[in-house]
Amino acid sequence: MNFHRSIASNLIKGPVPGDAGGEGAPDEISDAELVGRCKEGDYGAFDILVTKHRGRVYAMIQNMVKNEADSWDLAQEVFLKVWKALPRFEARARFSTWMYRITHNVVYDWMRKRKIDIAGDLDDNLLDREAIAAGALATPARVSRPDEALSQGETRANIENALEKLSPEHRETILLREVQGLEYKEIADVMDCSLGTVMSRLFYARKKLQTLLINI
Amino acid sequence: MKNDRKEELLTRWMDDGLSDEEMKEFAPILASSPELREERARFLLLREKLRDSVPREVDPPFPDYFNSHLEKLVKADQKAGEGIEGPARGFAVFNRRWLWWMAPAVTCAVVFAFLLGMKSAKIGGSSPMLVDAAAGSEVYSPLPNVSTKVIVDRESDSTLLVVEGLAPLSDSDLAVGAGFSDGHHGFYVNVKETY
Numbered sequence: 001m002n003f004h005r006s007i008a009s010n011l012i013k014g015p016v017p018g019d020a021g022g023e024g025a026p027d028e029i030s031d032a033e034l035v036g037r038c039k040e041g042d043y044g045a046f047d048i049l050v051t052k053h054r055g056r057v058y059a060m061i062q063n064m065v066k067n068e069a070d071s072w073d074l075a076q077e078v079f080l081k082v083w084k085a086l087p088r089f090e091a092r093a094r095f096s097t098w099m100y101r102i103t104h105n106v107v108y109d110w111m112r113k114r115k116i117d118i119a120g121d122l123d124d125n126l127l128d129r130e131a132i133a134a135g136a137l138a139t140p141a142r143v144s145r146p147d148e149a150l151s152q153g154e155t156r157a158n159i160e161n162a163l164e165k166l167s168p169e170h171r172e173t174i175l176l177r178e179v180q181g182l183e184y185k186e187i188a189d190v191m192d193c194s195l196g197t198v199m200s201r202l203f204y205a206r207k208k209l210q211t212l213l214i215n216i
Numbered sequence: 217m218k219n220d221r222k223e224e225l226l227t228r229w230m231d232d233g234l235s236d237e238e239m240k241e242f243a244p245i246l247a248s249s250p251e252l253r254e255e256r257a258r259f260l261l262l263r264e265k266l267r268d269s270v271p272r273e274v275d276p277p278f279p280d281y282f283n284s285h286l287e288k289l290v291k292a293d294q295k296a297g298e299g300i301e302g303p304a305r306g307f308a309v310f311n312r313r314w315l316w317w318m319a320p321a322v323t324c325a326v327v328f329a330f331l332l333g334m335k336s337a338k339i340g341g342s343s344p345m346l347v348d349a350a351a352g353s354e355v356y357s358p359l360p361n362v363s364t365k366v367i368v369d370r371e372s373d374s375t376l377l378v379v380e381g382l383a384p385l386s387d388s389d390l391a392v393g394a395g396f397s398d399g400h401h402g403f404y405v406n407v408k409e410t411y
Contacts, residue, residue, distance in 0.1 A: 043287070050283055055273035062274060072276050080289050156269040163270070178263055179270050196220055203223040206230065206259060213262055 031095035038086050046086075050079050053096065056180065057103050063175050064107050064168065074110055078103050093189055100176065100190040111168065155216055162212035170205035177202060226252070230259055281356045357382075 029048065037045035057078050062071040081102050089098060163171050169191070176182045176190060187198045225242045228234050229252075234242055246252055276282045357364070362381040369376075 043290070046290075047283055047287070050286060051279075054279065054282060055275045058276040059271055059274040063270060068277065072282070075276055076282070076286055076289060079286050080293065083290050084293065152268075155265055159266055159269040174266075175270070178266050179272050181272075196224070199224040199227050200220065203227045206227070209266075210255070210259060210262060213265075216262070216265060 032091060035086065035089060035091065035095055038083075039089075046083055049082075049095075053099055054079070056096070057099065060100065060103055060175060060180065061107055063163070063179075064172060065110065066164070070110070074106055078106050081106065093186070097182070097186045097189055100180070100182070100186075101192070104172065104190050104192075108168075158213060158216050162209055165212060166205055166208060170201055170208065173198060173201040174205045174209065230256055278356065285356075 029045075031049065031052075034045045034049045034052075038049065054075060058071060058075045061074045061078070062068070065071055065074065078099070082099055085102070089095070093101075163174070166174065172191065173187060176187045177184075182190065184195055184198050184202075188195050191198070222245060225234065225238060225245065228238070229242055229246075357379075359381065362379060364380075365378040367376040367378065368374075
């Protein structure tokens, strides 16, 4: 891909609504078209793809690693890998599914490395995860009544705590299915496992969540 | 019925995704465990709360910087790729036997370069070095009245960031290690791969 040639086409940036499959409003450029343009070296098209999908990638990573700075860096790594791997993308899967697969790999690599790094080292950040301001500016604000806000805040905290108690595999399966809305087959592709494994993970993750959140 | 199959049917029933055939297969399970209906109702409520509480999409902090920094990474990566491509191609055609004979010569050259470097470091003195932020590190701020300087003292392996025009930073702002951000002031500092 020729980056230098493509800089000039940066100007094609337009309003970019986000949707799960990348197939939104009729006037919106489809992921497939953008990918095609990226393959021709159009960095402007890639910039649109990034703007369109960065929110979902960042949210997914943030929910897995629970640290704003790391999530930011990892999201950058994901898109750098996407750019590098785009020439090999064959469109057998949806672009968003393929992107989640790269996100999955980046997050698991980070977790493995993190596990090794902290093996002999106590990291306060891991013990005090609740102290981290998750997406301070980016979290959508909605004005609620104080009592309503308190109750919503409690529910949210309970749900986040419960999600953290799940294994990474169960948490990711729940997030991909219930939050991101992926099909079972897509989850299997993202997590590189069989459909049966997805069903089983979903079954046990839901059971565990229900047990952990019995009072909400 | 095998447990795997039962789990699959249950999972898909929760998602309202059973075909008529599968529903027939699932009916005896439902008949023998009527509490499953209640469990499903509780799960659907939980799912609703989960979707309300966990956002599907969260824009990363400083999204404009996110894109511009990524562009910079892509550019750097491509530059590195181009740089390696030429010599790497030449290297590949090198005969392995020649490489074998060259190994001691390369080792000597590395040792010589190391000693030379040690010597020049001593001559160079220990005064702090002012580094242009654009050359290596990045200090980003969307505020036009904020200026930054990066001062590196290589000898003590320390870096000083001078940020002018911001409200004072608290200790907790600076404690996050590899880069930090602060929603109120609107800045992001990435010093991860700089020095």
